Amino acid sequence: MATKVLPQPERDEIRVEAVLQALGEPVRLTIVRALADNPAGVCCGEIELPVTASTRAHHLKTLREAGVISTHTDGTRRVSLLRRDDLEGLYPGLLTGVLSAKQ
Amino acid sequence: MATKVLPQPERDEIRVEAVLQALGEPVRLTIVRALADNPAGVCCGEIELPVTASTRAHHLKTLREAGVISTHTDGTRRVSLLRRDDLEGLYPGLLTGVLSAKQ
DNA sequence: TCGTTAGTTCGACGATCATCGTACTACGAA
DNA sequence: TTCGTAGTACGATGATCGTCGAACTAACGA
Numbered sequence: 001m002a003t004k005v006l007p008q009p010e011r012d013e014i015r016v017e018a019v020l021q022a023l024g025e026p027v028r029l030t031i032v033r034a035l036a037d038n039p040a041g042v043c044c045g046e047i048e049l050p051v052t053a054s055t056r057a058h059h060l061k062t063l064r065e066a067g068v069i070s071t072h073t074d075g076t077r078r079v080s081l082l083r084r085d086d087l088e089g090l091y092p093g094l095l096t097g098v099l100s101a102k103q
Numbered sequence: 104m105a106t107k108v109l110p111q112p113e114r115d116e117i118r119v120e121a122v123l124q125a126l127g128e129p130v131r132l133t134i135v136r137a138l139a140d141n142p143a144g145v146c147c148g149e150i151e152l153p154v155t156a157s158t159r160a161h162h163l164k165t166l167r168e169a170g171v172i173s174t175h176t177d178g179t180r181r182v183s184l185l186r187r188d189d190l191e192g193l194y195p196g197l198l199t200g201v202l203s204a205k206q
Numbered sequence: 207t208c209g210t211t212a213g214t215t216c217g218a219c220g221a222t223c224a225t226c227g228t229a230c231t232a233c234g235a236a
Numbered sequence: 237t238t239c240g241t242a243g244t245a246c247g248a249t250g251a252t253c254g255t256c257g258a259a260c261t262a263a264c265g266a
Contacts, residue, residue: 016132016201016206018127020123020126020127020201021123023127024120024121024122024124025124029123090203090204092203093196093203094200094201095200096195097195097196097198098119098123098194098197100194101193103119
């Protein structure tokens with residue numbers, strides 16, 4: 001098995017500007033919404049996005065480095081999770097507010 | 104007197120991506136924090152910012168067009184207000200979450 | 207071992223953005 | 237009316253960002 005967690009900021013390293021900037025991009029917001037609907041985690045490739053694989057990888061990296069998502073390997077797949085607890089602990093209400101927006 | 108409200112989006116025209124993008128910039132976040140501390144409104148020039156007047160005007164326009172703030176004239180001054188009710192109505196918790204971030 | 211599959215990394219390119227100085231407008235006071 | 241003050245509008249410029257294709261890596265199965 002040997003799943004491995006990709007490098008990500010600790011909770012106290014997360015900056016609100018980076019989080020907001022990460023969420024303020026349509027493709028990344030789509031990813032976050034998909035992750036919010038699947039608390040068990042989602043494999044990146046399963047999310048339907050209007051961009052190529054490399055652009056998708058770029059956005060996932062941006063979200064991970066901002067502290068919005070967490071990603072671990074699972075064979076050839078990479079499963080991503082929304083860091084709900086960390087974000088809710090740091091900015092209570094932010095995530096639910098964003099997700100409540102009717103798209 | 105004849106105060107005039109500068110053009111801004113209606114509540115149902117506000118897009119969450121624009122709001123997040125507007126909030127995800129350090130100077131603009133400073134402005135929003137200052138407005139949050141002054142519910143009665145703040146004259147733009149009173150906020151201490153590390154940028155010139157023209158850059159300040161640019162950021163205020165961005166915030167206004169995103170629907171984050173409302174600005175009305177008062178003589179030669181322009182007083183800005185945080186659109187708390189609209190934002191709270193659209194994205195409950197978002198603003199409080201952002202403002203709770205220790206800067 | 208050899209493909210196949212899932213995903214990343216690396217430039218490159220065009221678009222957007224933050225910043226500035228300068229010129230301009232609007233209001234109030236002398 | 238003239239002057240000073242508050243703020244905007246207009247380019248211009250350098251930096252950042254989203255996007256892509258191509259090359260690369262890692263894991264699984266035949």
